Amino acid sequence: MTVAQAAALLQPAPDYAIDTKKLNLWYGTFQALYDVDLRIRQGMITSMIGPSGCGKSTYLRSVNRINERLGYVRIEGRIDVMGQNIYDPGVELIQVRKQVGMVFQRPNPLPISIRDNILFSHRLHAKGGGDVHPGTPDEIVEESLRTVLLWDKVKDRLKRKATELSLEEQQKLCIARLLPVKPKVLLMDEPCSALDPKGTEAVEELLWELRGQYTILIVTHNMAQARRASEECVFMLMGKVVEHALTAEMFVTPIHRETADYIEGRYG
Ligand SMILES: Nc1ncnc2c1ncn2[C@@H]1O[C@H](COP(=O)(O)OP(=O)(O)OP(=O)(O)O)[C@@H](O)[C@H]1O
Numbered sequence: 001m002t003v004a005q006a007a008a009l010l011q012p013a014p015d016y017a018i019d020t021k022k023l024n025l026w027y028g029t030f031q032a033l034y035d036v037d038l039r040i041r042q043g044m045i046t047s048m049i050g051p052s053g054c055g056k057s058t059y060l061r062s063v064n065r066i067n068e069r070l071g072y073v074r075i076e077g078r079i080d081v082m083g084q085n086i087y088d089p090g091v092e093l094i095q096v097r098k099q100v101g102m103v104f105q106r107p108n109p110l111p112i113s114i115r116d117n118i119l120f121s122h123r124l125h126a127k128g129g130g131d132v133h134p135g136t137p138d139e140i141v142e143e144s145l146r147t148v149l150l151w152d153k154v155k156d157r158l159k160r161k162a163t164e165l166s167l168e169e170q171q172k173l174c175i176a177r178l179l180p181v182k183p184k185v186l187l188m189d190e191p192c193s194a195l196d197p198k199g200t201e202a203v204e205e206l207l208w209e210l211r212g213q214y215t216i217l218i219v220t221h222n223m224a225q226a227r228r229a230s231e232e233c234v235f236m237l238m239g240k241v242v243e244h245a246l247t248a249e250m251f252v253t254p255i256h257r258e259t260a261d262y263i264e265g266r267y268g
């Protein structure tokens with residue numbers, strides 16, 4: 001354990017799972033995020049909306065440090081996750097990935113069995129001595145799949161390849177495989193965009209099940225989904241956060257003209 005990690009353990013749990021201060025990000029000379037100050041409440045579902053190219057994915061990718069693998073990305077500012085600055089030089093990437101799980105637009109299970117998909121990250125983090133689910137592999141597989149409401153469907157075919165599942169099932173599996181390493185934050189970048197309405201509804205139901213135990217930040221282009229499936233909502237435009245409010249308030253009485261125009265479908 002590093003000194004920074006030990007110090008983080010002594011801090012009381014913050015109200016905000018993610019606390020972003022003056023985050024600026026450049027891809028080469030192009031600035032994609034401008035002075036983003038954003039605090040995401042712990043245990044709640046927050047949606048992030050805004051027109052294509054406004055920086056939603058860039059922001060999400062900054063919260064689990066995916067952007068940094070691109071050599072031409074420069075980041076200024078800080079992001080605290082559960083009270084710890086993830087850009088602190090003392091914080092290791094594996095520690096960030098343990099705290100922050102991410103789900104992408106297209107489900108991306110590994111081309112191995114359903115069971116091994118669930119156990120893959122757990123094995124990795126358990127080897128590194130992390131605080132992971134303490135159960136046996138069988139218990140972990142069952143509990144994770146039950147949590148995402150998939151157990152009854154797949155319990156008789158755990159050794160089958162995950163890629164044989166339907167898209168909805170694959171996306172649920174991609175959420176399930178994050179859980180055994182006990183993350184605090186789940187980032188979801190348009191997790192339903194490849195799903196049909198029934199699959200979308202199933203994943204939204206799942207989000208409500210996970211709410212409370214996890215902090216969920218979900219990007220969506222679907223206004224109805226943001227409205228139904230989140231408690232707070234963040235509207236971004238051209239790399240800036242324009243508005244952040246309770247979802248119910250933002251959709252009824254948006255403060256900014258740009259927000260109103262966007263949610264009423266006038267652009268984007
Ligand atoms: N890897 C990259 N290299 C260079 N520029 C990038 C890269 N990724 C994103 N950008 C640029 O940064 C800006 C923000 O992109 P980002 O993908 O974060 O937007 P978004 O809000 O997620 O859009 P969408 O709704 O289409 O997914 C865009 O102008 C985009 O072209």
Ligand SMILES: [Mg+2]
Nearest residue numbers: 056057058189
């Ligand atoms: Mg995106």
